[in-house]
Amino acid sequence: SAVISQKPSRDICQRGTSLTIQCQVDSQVTMMFWYRQQPGQSLTLIATANQGSEATYESGFVIDKFPISRPNLTFSTLTVSNMSPEDSSIYLCSVDRVQLVDTQYFGPGTRLTVL
Amino acid sequence: SQKIEQNSEALNIQEGKTATLTCNYTNYSPAYLQWYRQDPGRGPVFLLLIRENEKEKRKERLKVTFDTTLKQSLFHITASQPADSATYLCALNQAGTALIFGKGTTLSVSS
Numbered sequence: 001s002a003v004i005s006q007k008p009s010r011d012i013c014q015r016g017t018s019l020t021i022q023c024q025v026d027s028q029v030t031m032m033f034w035y036r037q038q039p040g041q042s043l044t045l046i047a048t049a050n051q052g053s054e055a056t057y058e059s060g061f062v063i064d065k066f067p068i069s070r071p072n073l074t075f076s077t078l079t080v081s082n083m084s085p086e087d088s089s090i091y092l093c094s095v096d097r098v099q100l101v102d103t104q105y106f107g108p109g110t111r112l113t114v115l
Numbered sequence: 116s117q118k119i120e121q122n123s124e125a126l127n128i129q130e131g132k133t134a135t136l137t138c139n140y141t142n143y144s145p146a147y148l149q150w151y152r153q154d155p156g157r158g159p160v161f162l163l164l165i166r167e168n169e170k171e172k173r174k175e176r177l178k179v180t181f182d183t184t185l186k187q188s189l190f191h192i193t194a195s196q197p198a199d200s201a202t203y204l205c206a207l208n209q210a211g212t213a214l215i216f217g218k219g220t221t222l223s224v225s226s
Contacts, residue, residue, distance in 0.1 A: 004158070033213075040218065041218060042119070042204075042216040042217055042218045042219070043159070043204070043206075043214075043216040044216075045213045045214070048213070058213065092158050092159075094158070097161060100161075100164060101210070102147055102149075102164070102208055102210060102211070102214075103149060103161045103164055104161065104214065105161070106151075106158030106159045106160070107158050108156070108157055108158050109156070109157070109158050111156075
């Protein structure tokens with residue numbers, strides 16, 4: 001099984017600032033995923049991060065707002081830029097479970113509050 | 116667009132009873148349907164996957180059914196325990212595509 005850690009676990013930020021969330025996996029993985037879980041809402045995929053190429057963003061999410069880096073096969077960052085209170089959410093990263101295709105391991109999440 | 120509905124936001128049952136959670140979907144033909152468990156302050160944990168050509172899947176006290184005609188999955192926890200209290204998420208996808216999650220049902224098992 002893969003062990004995923006995220007930093008920070010939570011943060012309170014001011015409107016207009018940016019926050020970078022780190023995701024570290026204890027094994028090499030091809031794809032890493034970033035999700036948002038807003039209060040009372042379902043997990044929504046923001047983007048898929050592949051090492052060595054640009055991230056692929058889902059409809060409604062843009063690179064300028066959520067830039068992603070993937071410098072190697074065990075690490076990725078998601079930046080939430082120019083934050084507003086609507087960005088208050090839990091942000092989770094995940095990776096594929098190799099034992100069973102199309103299933104995923106999730107990190108513990110980063111709880112972001114924007115004032 | 117695709118829509119996933121989980122029968123209720125909250126379900127309260129007594130210890131020892133069977134909990135049954137429902138996942139309905141529309142405007143989609145998934146190849147896979149998955150169930151995850153999420154505890155407060157933690158990320159979801161994979162429980163079971165059932166394929167479109169499978170009717171039922173079991174794992175210990177867990178049972179999942181998948182009816183592609185009704186576009187519905189039922190998730191059962193038999194002999195429920197307080198430790199089963201958590202939020203359970205239903206997710207759908209086609210092979211190799213992104214998971215689409217429901218909002219989840221929060222199960223509370225009282226002793």
